[in-house]
Amino acid sequence: GGVSRSITGLSNAMDGRVNTNRVMQSYDKSSFYSFNWCRSKGYDWYLPAIQELQSLQHVIDVVNEVIKNVNMQAIGKKCLYWSSTEYDGERALTVDMDNYNIPSYKKDFSLYVRAVSTF
Numbered sequence: 001g002g003v004s005r006s007i008t009g010l011s012n013a014m015d016g017r018v019n020t021n022r023v024m025q026s027y028d029k030s031s032f033y034s035f036n037w038c039r040s041k042g043y044d045w046y047l048p049a050i051q052e053l054q055s056l057q058h059v060i061d062v063v064n065e066v067i068k069n070v071n072m073q074a075i076g077k078k079c080l081y082w083s084s085t086e087y088d089g090e091r092a093l094t095v096d097m098d099n100y101n102i103p104s105y106k107k108d109f110s111l112y113v114r115a116v117s118t119f
Contacts, residue, residue: 010086013050013093016116019084020046034082038115045115047084050102052116053095060097079112080105 010019023035030036038047048056056063056075064074075081078098085093087104094103094111105111 010084010092013085014052016048016052016084017046017118019049023084034113035084037113041115042117044117046117047082047113048116050083050085050093050095053081053083053114054100054102056114056116057095057097057100075114076112081112081114 010022012018020035020039023029023032024039026032035047038045060075060077067074076097080094080096080103083093083095087093090106091104092107094105095101096103
């Protein structure tokens with residue numbers, strides 16, 4: 001599944017690091033699988049906010065070329081990715097990399113997760 005079904009109040013649409021840090025400081029962080037998977041890559045890694053995913057979408061070909069050069073898995077162009085931005089208590093926002101849609105899904109729905117890091 002995506003993120004925990006818990007109501008998180010993760011409303012930050014621009015900074016997934018803020019959202020991820022908030023989850024990592026919560027008492028029930030173990031149920032937030034997507035956030036934990038991203039953070040397990042290192043302290044600087046996090047589940048991106050909705051606007052960060054949209055920014056990636058706009059430059060997906062350039063980003064995928066860089067990713068390819070370092071032997072990592074490309075961002076899927078026909079995939080839906082979770083953001084760390086909550087839509088309401090039971091849903092979170094996602095980005096459809098194929099067509100610029102921003103649907104929300106129930107948090108237990110299985111979608112892709114992309115960890116990001118800034119430097």
